[in-house]
Amino acid sequence: MIRLSGIGKTFPGAELSLRGTKLVTQGPALWVRNLARAVRLTASPGAPVRALEDVTLNIAAGEVFGILGPNGSGKTTLVKIMAGLLRPTEGAGAVAGVEMNHPQAIRRRVSYVSTTGWMGLEWALTAEENIRFFGLLSGMSGALAKTRTDEALRDVGLMQDRHKAVSELSNGMRQRVILARALLLRTPVVLLDEPTVGLDPIHRDQVLALVRETLPARGQTVIVVDHQADALETIVDRAAILAGGRLLRAGTPAELVSGLEGVRVLEMVTRGSGEPRAAIPPQVQEVERIERPGPLGLTQWRLTVADRSDALEAALHWVLSGGGQAVQVAERAPRLADVVTGRLRREVSR
Amino acid sequence: MRVPAAGEPRDVRVHSLIREIATLWAFAIREYRIWQSYRVNQVMWMVNIFVTTLLFFLMGQMVKGKAAHLMGAAYGTNYMSFIVVGIAMNVFLFTNLADPYTRIARSYFNGTMDLMLLSPMSIYTPLLGFMTKSMLDDYPRLFFVGGFGMLLFGAAFRFQYTLPALGFTVLVLSSAFGIGMISASSFYLLNIKRGTEPVRFLVQQLLATLLAGSYYPVTVLPRPLQWVACLIPHTYAFDALRRLMDPGAHLGGAVLPLQQILPWPPLAVDGAVLGLMTLILIPVGLLLYARGIEKARRNGTLTRWQ
Numbered sequence A: 001m002i003r004l005s006g007i008g009k010t011f012p013g014a015e016l017s018l019r020g021t022k023l024v025t026q027g028p029a030l031w032v033r034n035l036a037r038a039v040r041l042t043a044s045p046g047a048p049v050r051a052l053e054d055v056t057l058n059i060a061a062g063e064v065f066g067i068l069g070p071n072g073s074g075k076t077t078l079v080k081i082m083a084g085l086l087r088p089t090e091g092a093g094a095v096a097g098v099e100m101n102h103p104q105a106i107r108r109r110v111s112y113v114s115t116t117g118w119m120g121l122e123w124a125l126t127a128e129e130n131i132r133f134f135g136l137l138s139g140m141s142g143a144l145a146k147t148r149t150d151e152a153l154r155d156v157g158l159m160q161d162r163h164k165a166v167s168e169l170s171n172g173m174r175q176r177v178i179l180a181r182a183l184l185l186r187t188p189v190v191l192l193d194e195p196t197v198g199l200d201p202i203h204r205d206q207v208l209a210l211v212r213e214t215l216p217a218r219g220q221t222v223i224v225v226d227h228q229a230d231a232l233e234t235i236v237d238r239a240a241i242l243a244g245g246r247l248l249r250a251g252t253p254a255e256l257v258s259g260l261e262g263v264r265v266l267e268m269v270t271r272g273s274g275e276p277r278a279a280i281p282p283q284v285q286e287v288e289r290i291e292r293p294g295p296l297g298l299t300q301w302r303l304t305v306a307d308r309s310d311a312l313e314a315a316l317h318w319v320l321s322g323g324g325q326a327v328q329v330a331e332r333a334p335r336l337a338d339v340v341t342g343r344l345r346r347e348v349s350r
Numbered sequence B: 001m002r003v004p005a006a007g008e009p010r011d012v013r014v015h016s017l018i019r020e021i022a023t024l025w026a027f028a029i030r031e032y033r034i035w036q037s038y039r040v041n042q043v044m045w046m047v048n049i050f051v052t053t054l055l056f057f058l059m060g061q062m063v064k065g066k067a068a069h070l071m072g073a074a075y076g077t078n079y080m081s082f083i084v085v086g087i088a089m090n091v092f093l094f095t096n097l098a099d100p101y102t103r104i105a106r107s108y109f110n111g112t113m114d115l116m117l118l119s120p121m122s123i124y125t126p127l128l129g130f131m132t133k134s135m136l137d138d139y140p141r142l143f144f145v146g147g148f149g150m151l152l153f154g155a156a157f158r159f160q161y162t163l164p165a166l167g168f169t170v171l172v173l174s175s176a177f178g179i180g181m182i183s184a185s186s187f188y189l190l191n192i193k194r195g196t197e198p199v200r201f202l203v204q205q206l207l208a209t210l211l212a213g214s215y216y217p218v219t220v221l222p223r224p225l226q227w228v229a230c231l232i233p234h235t236y237a238f239d240a241l242r243r244l245m246d247p248g249a250h251l252g253g254a255v256l257p258l259q260q261i262l263p264w265p266p267l268a269v270d271g272a273v274l275g276l277m278t279l280i281l282i283p284v285g286l287l288l289y290a291r292g293i294e295k296a297r298r299n300g301t302l303t304r305w306q
Helices: A075-083 A127-137 A142-155 A171-184 A201-217 A229-233 A253-257 A311-322 A336-340 A345-349 B010-037 B039-071 B079-110 B113-118 B125-138 B141-152 B162-189 B198-210 B223-229 B233-245 B257-261 B266-299
Strands: A002-011 A015-019 A022-026 A049-059 A064-068 A090-095 A110-114 A189-193 A221-226 A238-243 A246-251 A263-271 A284-291 A298-306 A325-332
Touching (some): A002 A075, A049 A075, A049 A090, A064 A075, A064 A201, A075 A221, A127 A142, A127 A171, A171 A201, A238 A253, A238 A336, A253 A336, A263 A311, A284 A311, A298 A311, B039 B141, B079 B113, B079 B125, B079 B141, B079 B162, B079 B198, B257 B266
Parallel strands (some): A049 A246, A064 A221, A064 A238, A110 A189, A189 A221
Antiparallel strands (some): A263 A325, A284 A298
């Protein structure tokens, strides 16, 4: 359904250099040439940014595919390339059988919803009017747009509030209006960029169920972008992990954490602890420490330790060597979220 | 509008066209609903029309004796009729010329350009759709301007040439839209995202306001500036519409420099130049706009909120 090969994307910056009398410019800025000096008339976005590097990926029809990675890892850039909203700087690919150099044709085959920014909601119109207008904009007849709008609003649990203006809805409800728009078109590919951000647990689960069950049942291929892996781990067939614009690994959630069999994650909360005085023991591979504000002086620790019987004791001893006492200690197997947030990414990318 | 591919069957082409028109209608309804939801806006809209129209009429009253003398035989003797044509056409032209840039800017800053470009419609349809808002706002002003002028300030018109006048209006609106699209393309092509857009400023705010003959005839200008006035469509539209609609105006008698050197009747010159400008400016505007969108697609600057 989606085939990407060696996709790279560089966002141009603006550079100016005078070589003799020759002015070399790059990027979306307007310049006036003068033999003595160059005057930049418009703002420029600064240095070029390499957002994606050699991404190769295949997504099968009917799959629920997650794209995971921390902020700035290139997730949204990748999904916008799939939607035909961005042209890759290099590489090739096809979406639903359409080559990437035909963005006009791609957009007939994808629904793309991003919950960042406004994404076209008109605040003076009701939830229903916003959705129905999008149907009409997409070439539906009035009757079909009405039927699909009702179905989409029902799917996201907004039938009760469909006559409320967007300005009267909460943030989470607005987000569900945006999601309803993605459900309207029944395109072969649905691209969802952070669909559960800001939703309460009940509606988050509702959206996840929709992604897991309703859309694939309609024969749609779903690509979900998120930086919160916990939510996606349970619903995706496969996922890809991006970091720094590179594809680290792609596979099922189980495959993505495979290779970490020799590792455990230790989560602790301590009170009144200072900097550990002892040397870090060899069983401890990675440490993340967060000071929690408040009068109790709590510190949260997350340690990646070797899967050995003495690791827990060694880690505890090391943490408490700076004083204080342990309030809570838990040990668990590594999860997909651990890979995405970077604690175990190095192991995975090896 | 999407240009149907040459090989497409006729019914597919017709269907595409109907779909694009239906989308424009949906936009118009949407923009009307939004406009309607802001009640203060409606009141202010009326007040604004009245005040701006009144201002021009009062200024016209002050100078009408002298102005009538300067108008020359071609445009009749009623300065109020002269100025009604100027104000009314400026309202029309301002919408077509200035609005495309404004609408793109709105779409960019509201983060809706992505959404619009995901629609299977032509890349021009959302832009035209957004413009219906301005048409709702601006086009009815014509009737207020005409009404005020005729009822309160003694403007008069003759209507035996209504059809040719409509033809000239369509031509000038089309060519102004072409300039508007060139102006709009600067948003992405030249990265002019805030402040004064140079094409719009040059044509509408500088040349049209000062030189095209909106409020005084072109003949009061120094000769070189009269030639500069010949570069924009407004000048020919004002000339033609006044000849056709103002009482006592003449269809013959060259006024504009180009009319004086070409061996054709003045209205033929106006029509030919406006037709030529339309033929050139609209394709250029549409092409540059498409290039701007493509550039934004490459650079990732379609919308502000990425």
